[in-house]
Amino acid sequence: MEITDILRxxxxxxxxxxxxxxxxIGSVKQEGDTLFLTLRxxxxxxxxASPLRRAIERAVEDKMGLKTSIVVxxxxxxxxxxxxxxxxxxxxxxxxxxxxxxxxSGKGGVxxxxxxxxxxxxxxxxxxxxxxxxxxxxGPSMPKMxxxxxxVPVPSDNEGKMIQPAENHGVKVMSIGFFIKGDxxxxxxxxxxxxxxxxxxxxxxxxxxxxxxxxxxxxxxxxHLTIVGELKIDAALIVTTPQMVALADVVRGISLFKSEHVxxxxxxxxxxxxxxxxxxxxxxxxxxxxxxxxxxxxxSGVEVLEQIPLDEFIAAGGDQxxxxxxxxxxxxxxxxxxxIANKIVNFK
Ligand code: ADP
Numbered sequence: 089m090e091i092t093d094i095l096r097x098x099x100x101x102x103x104x105x106x107x108x109x110x111x112x113i114g115s116v117k118q119e120g121d122t123l124f125l126t127l128r129x130x131x132x133x134x135x136x137a138s139p140l141r142r143a144i145e146r147a148v149e150d151k152m153g154l155k156t157s158i159v160v161x162x163x164x165x166x167x168x169x170x171x172x173x174x175x176x177x178x179x180x181x182x183x184x185x186x187x188x189x190x191x192x193s194g195k196g197g198v199x200x201x202x203x204x205x206x207x208x209x210x211x212x213x214x215x216x217x218x219x220x221x222x223x224x225x226x227g228p229s230m231p232k233m234x235x236x237x238x239x240v241p242v243p244s245d246n247e248g249k250m251i252q253p254a255e256n257h258g259v260k261v262m263s264i265g266f267f268i269k270g271d272x273x274x275x276x277x278x279x280x281x282x283x284x285x286x287x288x289x290x291x292x293x294x295x296x297x298x299x300x301x302x303x304x305x306x307x308x309x310x311x312h313l314t315i316v317g318e319l320k321i322d323a324a325l326i327v328t329t330p331q332m333v334a335l336a337d338v339v340r341g342i343s344l345f346k347s348e349h350v351x352x353x354x355x356x357x358x359x360x361x362x363x364x365x366x367x368x369x370x371x372x373x374x375x376x377x378x379x380x381x382x383x384x385x386x387x388s389g390v391e392v393l394e395q396i397p398l399d400e401f402i403a404a405g406g407d408q409x410x411x412x413x414x415x416x417x418x419x420x421x422x423x424x425x426x427x428i429a430n431k432i433v434n435f436k
Contacts, residue, residue: 091116091123094151098143101136107144114161122155123148131163132349133317162349185219185297189432190315190324190352192345194337196227196306199360200327202402203428204303205233205411207325210422210429212258213413216298219253219260223285223315224305228265235409241266244293253292257414262292282314289318299432307337308344316350323435324352325428326390329361330377335384342388354390355435357381358428362395393431394424 114126193200222230231237236254244252253262405412
C-alpha cells in the first residue's frame with residue numbers, strides 16, 4: 089500500500105475529510121525504519137493535532153511496519169490555507185453566516201456592548217438577518233441589553249446537539265451570560281472558558297445570517313486567540329473612549345488584529361462617549377478629551393468611523409433592554425449608528 093493511500097484512510101475529526109485531501113501532508117521521507125513527515129494543521133491550536141498524530145503513527149506501524157516521526161506545523165501557505173479555511177467553515181455551523189464582525193475594545197466599560205447592540209439593531213433595520221454572539225466572559229451584557237435575561241437556552245433539535253439562540257428586536261442573541269450568572273464569570277478562565285466558547289461558536293443554531301456580531305471581552309487575551317482560531321472573522325471594529333488610558337490599549341488591539349498570524353482587517357474605530365451636548369444648550373463638552381482618538385487612528389492606519397456622544401437615552405436603552413436605535417431612528421445619534429452599520433456592510 090502506498091503511503092498516500094494509508095494517509096487517505098485518516099479523517100480529520102472536525103472537517104470529516106481525509107488529511108491528504110485537505111492538503112495537510114507536507115514533506116514525506118523514509119530513512120531506515122522511520123518515516124518522517126510534516127503534518128500541516130488547517131488552523132492554529134487545532135485540537136485534532138494529537139489524535140491525528142496518533143492515528144498516523146498507528147496506521148504506518150500497522151501497514152508498513154515503520155516508526156513515524158511527525159512534525160506538526162502551522163497552517164499551510166496562504167492559497168492552501170484559504171481552501172482549508174473554506175472547508176472548515178463549510179463544516180461548522182457558521183457556514184450559513186455570510187460575515188462575522190468582531191467588536192473589540194482595549195478596556196472594559198467603554199461602551200463596546202452598547203455599540204454592538206445598536207449596530208445589530210441598525211443592521212436588522214436595514215433588512216439584514218443578524219445575530220449577536222456575546223463571549224465577553226468578564227461581563228456578558230447582551231442578555232440585559234436585548235431584554236432576554238430570563239431566557240433559558242433550549243436544544244433546537246431532538247439530538248440536543250444544537251442550542252436555540254434567544255431573539256428580540258429581530259436579532260438572534262447567544263450569550264455566555266445564559267450559562268453563567270453574576271460573578272461566576274470571573275472564575276471561568278483557561279480551558280473551561282475555552283471549551284464553553286467553542287460550544288457556543290459551533291453549537292448555536294443560527295440558521296441563515298447575513299451578519300454575526302461578536303462581542304469580545306476587552307483586551308487581547310486568550311479568549312481572543314481561541315475565538316480567532318475557531319471562527320473565521322471577516323473584520324474587526326474597535327470601540328474606545330477618547331481617554332488616554334483607553335487609547336493605549338486600542339493600539340495594542342489593532343496590532344493584534346493586524347498581526348501576521350491573526351490577520352483580520354480592521355473596519356475602523358468608533359469613538360464612544362466622545363462628547364456631551366446638553367439638550368438645553370448649544371455647548372459641546374469634550375469630557376474625556378479631544379483629538380486623541382484621531383491621532384491614534386492615524387498612527388495605526390485606521391479610520392475613526394463615528395463619534396457617539398455621552399447620552400442619557402443611550403444608557404437608559406441599555407438598561408431597559410431596548411437598544412437606542414430601536415425607537416429613535418431620526419436622531420443624529422441613530423444616524424451615526426446607521427452610518428457605522430453602512431460602513432460595515434460596504435467594507436471589503
Ligand atoms: P463595555 O461593553 O465596553 O464594557 P458597555 O456597553 O457595557 O461597555 O457600557 C458601559 C456602561 O456605559 C453601560 O452602563 C452603558 O449603558 C453606558 N454607555 C455606553 N455608551 C454610552 C453612551 N454613549 N452614553 C451614555 N452611556 C453609555
